[in-house]
Amino acid sequence: SLTTAMAASARLLFRGAGLKAYTANVNSGAQSSFGTTLLRLSPNCSSQTKTQIKHASHFTYHPDPVPTMYGPTTKMNLFQSVTSALDNTLASDPTAVIFGEDVAFGGVFRCTVGLRDKYGKDRVFNTPLCEQGIVGFGIGAAAAGATAIAEIQFADYIYPAFDQIVNEAAKYRYRSGNLFDCGNLTIRAPWGCVGHGSLYHSQSPEAFFAHCPGIKIVIPRGPVQCKGLLLSCIEDHNPCIFFEPKILYRAAVEQVPTEAYTIPLSQAEVLQEGSDVTLVAWGTQIHVLREVVSMAQEKLGVSCELIDLQTILPWDTETVCKSVAKTGRLLISHEAPVTGGFAAEISSTVQEECFLNLEAPITRVCGYDTPFPHIFEPFYIPDKWKCFEAVKRLISY
Amino acid sequence: MATARGMKTMYGVCSHAVRQTTGLKAARILQQRAFRVNGALRQQPFDSSEEKPQFPGASAEFIDHLEFIQPNVISGIPVYRVMDRAGQIINPSEDPQLSKETVVNFYQKMTLLNTMDRILYESQRQGRISFYMTNYGEEGTHIGSAAALDSKDLVFGQYREAGVLMYRGFPLDLFMAQCYANADDLGKGRQMPVHYGSKDLNFITISSPLATQIPQAAGAAYAAKRENTNRAVICYFGEGAASEGDAHAGFNFSATLECPLIFFCRNNGYAISTPTNEQYRGDGIAARGPGYGMLSIRVDGNDVFAVYNATKEARRRAVAENQPFLIEAMTYRIGHHSTSDDSSAYRSVDEVNYWDKQDHPISRLRHYMTARSWWSEDNERSWRKQSRKTVMEAFEKAEKRHKPHLDLMFTDVYDEMTPNLIRQRESMWRHIQQYKDHYPLDAYAK
Numbered sequence: 001s002l003t004t005a006m007a008a009s010a011r012l013l014f015r016g017a018g019l020k021a022y023t024a025n026v027n028s029g030a031q032s033s034f035g036t037t038l039l040r041l042s043p044n045c046s047s048q049t050k051t052q053i054k055h056a057s058h059f060t061y062h063p064d065p066v067p068t069m070y071g072p073t074t075k076m077n078l079f080q081s082v083t084s085a086l087d088n089t090l091a092s093d094p095t096a097v098i099f100g101e102d103v104a105f106g107g108v109f110r111c112t113v114g115l116r117d118k119y120g121k122d123r124v125f126n127t128p129l130c131e132q133g134i135v136g137f138g139i140g141a142a143a144a145g146a147t148a149i150a151e152i153q154f155a156d157y158i159y160p161a162f163d164q165i166v167n168e169a170a171k172y173r174y175r176s177g178n179l180f181d182c183g184n185l186t187i188r189a190p191w192g193c194v195g196h197g198s199l200y201h202s203q204s205p206e207a208f209f210a211h212c213p214g215i216k217i218v219i220p221r222g223p224v225q226c227k228g229l230l231l232s233c234i235e236d237h238n239p240c241i242f243f244e245p246k247i248l249y250r251a252a253v254e255q256v257p258t259e260a261y262t263i264p265l266s267q268a269e270v271l272q273e274g275s276d277v278t279l280v281a282w283g284t285q286i287h288v289l290r291e292v293v294s295m296a297q298e299k300l301g302v303s304c305e306l307i308d309l310q311t312i313l314p315w316d317t318e319t320v321c322k323s324v325a326k327t328g329r330l331l332i333s334h335e336a337p338v339t340g341g342f343a344a345e346i347s348s349t350v351q352e353e354c355f356l357n358l359e360a361p362i363t364r365v366c367g368y369d370t371p372f373p374h375i376f377e378p379f380y381i382p383d384k385w386k387c388f389e390a391v392k393r394l395i396s397y
Numbered sequence: 398m399a400t401a402r403g404m405k406t407m408y409g410v411c412s413h414a415v416r417q418t419t420g421l422k423a424a425r426i427l428q429q430r431a432f433r434v435n436g437a438l439r440q441q442p443f444d445s446s447e448e449k450p451q452f453p454g455a456s457a458e459f460i461d462h463l464e465f466i467q468p469n470v471i472s473g474i475p476v477y478r479v480m481d482r483a484g485q486i487i488n489p490s491e492d493p494q495l496s497k498e499t500v501v502n503f504y505q506k507m508t509l510l511n512t513m514d515r516i517l518y519e520s521q522r523q524g525r526i527s528f529y530m531t532n533y534g535e536e537g538t539h540i541g542s543a544a545a546l547d548s549k550d551l552v553f554g555q556y557r558e559a560g561v562l563m564y565r566g567f568p569l570d571l572f573m574a575q576c577y578a579n580a581d582d583l584g585k586g587r588q589m590p591v592h593y594g595s596k597d598l599n600f601i602t603i604s605s606p607l608a609t610q611i612p613q614a615a616g617a618a619y620a621a622k623r624e625n626t627n628r629a630v631i632c633y634f635g636e637g638a639a640s641e642g643d644a645h646a647g648f649n650f651s652a653t654l655e656c657p658l659i660f661f662c663r664n665n666g667y668a669i670s671t672p673t674n675e676q677y678r679g680d681g682i683a684a685r686g687p688g689y690g691m692l693s694i695r696v697d698g699n700d701v702f703a704v705y706n707a708t709k710e711a712r713r714r715a716v717a718e719n720q721p722f723l724i725e726a727m728t729y730r731i732g733h734h735s736t737s738d739d740s741s742a743y744r745s746v747d748e749v750n751y752w753d754k755q756d757h758p759i760s761r762l763r764h765y766m767t768a769r770s771w772w773s774e775d776n777e778r779s780w781r782k783q784s785r786k787t788v789m790e791a792f793e794k795a796e797k798r799h800k801p802h803l804d805l806m807f808t809d810v811y812d813e814m815t816p817n818l819i820r821q822r823e824s825m826w827r828h829i830q831q832y833k834d835h836y837p838l839d840a841y842a843k
Contacts, residue, residue: 140614140619144621
């Protein structure tokens with residue numbers, strides 16, 4: 001039986017190695033040799049089980065063209081584009097400080113690598129493990145005149161700071177009659193599905209905050225956008241939340257300008273012009289929809305107009321409505337659960353503004369109304385097949 | 398004269414490198430030394446041959462018998478005071494020996510606040526303003542602490558610190574304007590009464606959520622430290638707000654990030670109807686300080702000089718040593734929580750009368766002054782008359798003023814108005830034009 005075989009091999013290993021090695025192997029969980037040996041010796045453990053077979057990513061990353069108007073560029077992935085933006089900021093703004101959990105050694109996603117050594121321990125520093133403290137601290141520093149860049153380790157953990165963001169940061173200027181504000185505050189957080197993140201490492205919480213006047217919410221689709229939008233957020237005189245699609249940290253590679261540059265907030269970008277259907281998304285989902293655009297053209301002869309919203313709040317209603325007035329059909333797609341998701345706000349506004357232009361009901365292709373599941377992720381996410389099917393139904397309505 | 402000191406000991410209070418006032422570069426080097434010193438602490442090599450614990454998380458000795466540490470709530474942290482309840486100095490070396498002018502000013506500010514409170518409380522009862530919170534019994538905590546600060550020190554308050562603003566010179570007109578939400582209100586009429594703020598007087602605008610200001614004060618103090626301009630931050634809160642998670646966050650951040658910050662807790666016995674024995678089980682708020690590595694003290698909040706001395710020393714050291722201080726000022730909330738509260742529902746009139754008659758910061762200070770012939774019955778009579786007159790004048794003026802212009806409902810959400818808000822504002826005006834008879838337009842500025 002399996003257990004007898006495993007036990008036999010275990011005894012073999014122990015006797016051969018001697019007590020000291022055994023102690024070392026058993027006590028040190030860090031050493032993998034014992035574990036690997038056991039697995040290898042076991043006859044019934046195949047090297048790859050069905051569920052272990054790596055699933056291909058649900059999207060193909062489409063890089064932006066090389067920007068030419070911002071000076072020399074260099075190859076960067078998404079986390080490096082964040083580092084670059086932060087580097088530019090710390091260099092030009094002596095009041096700028098970066099803080100959060102584990103940012104000092106470089107961050108769990110390597111976004112702050114090298115910055116502490118370069119700019120000093122008083123400017124790039126760890127905080128205690130407390131999101132309400134991180135954001136509260138950031139608000140106070142910003143109100144006192146410092147450029148405060150707060151990192152929340154995962155967007156899934158931003159909720160303890162919800163009160164500080166919604167009741168304090170967003171309302172600082174309004175409630176004080178513009179005597180005080182925390183426009184110098186930017187909050188960054190990794191966002192969105194990553195393949196195995198499950199409930200608490202995959203969330204897209206933009207809808208919770210979209211309901212809060214006074215803050216800005218920005219989500220980039222790639223490194224060039226990321227750096228430019230992050231620098232805009234930092235420069236912007238309003239508190240901003242910048243969600244970074246974590247699945248793109250390494251997967252998204254582009255030529256990114258090394259100097260500082262900004263991409264305007266609250267301006268949606270038409271990535272591809274089309275005449276039959278308007279597709280709206282942000283972040284990772286843009287790359288899913290890019291493929292859907294090709295599929296629709298090839299298989300259905302349908303011409304799609306793809307819009308990257310970029311800024312969720314305040315959002316660019318004009319660009320979206322202008323597009324829908326032209327195409328008459330709208331599909332909005334996001335990973336977050338469909339009920340109360342931001343697609344609902346877009347849908348509602350568009351039907352108010354473009355009611356008579358609509359040829360079909362507005363479609364939302366989103367996550368189901370469940371917490372983000374672990375093993376069911378491939379079935380949960382609004383992948384290209386779900387979006388393609390929705391385009392088909394839109395066209396044939 | 399501040400001098401640079403190295404690490405004293407691994408146990409007890411860490412001695413941080415002290416900032417000198419001589420030069421920015423020197424100060425920066427010293428600050429960096431402080432950081433490096435803490436780094437060295439962590440990088441101590443582990444040595445299992447030593448019988449001392451090697452854990453990175455705590456430096457202590459081993460103990461071989463089971464013993465739970467008893468929280469000391471029976472005879473807890475003592476209450477520092479300078480005057481007895483009759484206003485007599487107990488230990489002359491603790492008398493701050495402030496000038497007659499300063500002390501008379503303390504007294505006048507406390508009584509002016511008291512007068513303003515009485516009139517505005519009554520005005521709410523008469524339906525003239527929507528809401529009010531009095532400061533009865535806590536005037537000593539406001540004036541004593543405010544007097545010990547620099548005018549450029551940043552103040553984060555909760556809602557019962559109007560005396561701090563009054564001490565700094567916030568005019569009666571502006572107190573009234575905020576309560577009446579009229580066109581003179583610096584806050585542009587957006588908040589309920591007593592949510593004061595003043596950029597000129599470095600008093601951050603009050604917000605209703607409790608304790609949110611505590612981690613903010615830590616951030617502001619950190620920014621002040623980096624600015625290197627000898628600026629402190631003070632953060633006021635009640636013993637109830639100290640239960641919030643934000644309080645824990647603020648304490649911990651200020652200590653770990655070495656912020657020049659004074660935490661000032663007004664422990665007045667009640668959080669609305671909740672007495673302190675339902676708010677905490679430990680020895681008040683001061684006993685929490687050491688848990689965070691913070692220097693802490695408990696003072697008699699009804700003793701203006703005790704509050705003054707403690708705040709003054711805390712401020713001096715907070716800035717010199719870049720570390721937070723916790724002051725728990727024991728006092729009593731003589732008034733109701735607010736105009737929406739009737740405290741006879743949960744406490745006896747006798748209890749309230751005790752504090753009003755036998756241990757009040759205003760009367761204690763008056764006894765101190767009369768003992769030195771600094772204040773007579775005539776002074777009292779004429780000052781009472783004058784303060785009532787000035788409060789009433791401001792009151793009547795505020796009542797007559799228009800409310801702010803309606804456009805101000807839409808500004809300051811962001812630094813610039815968004816297209817969305819411009820559309821909504823236009824929509825509001827169109828609606829108002831059509832239904833103008835149903836809206837109190839005359840009360841608002843044109």
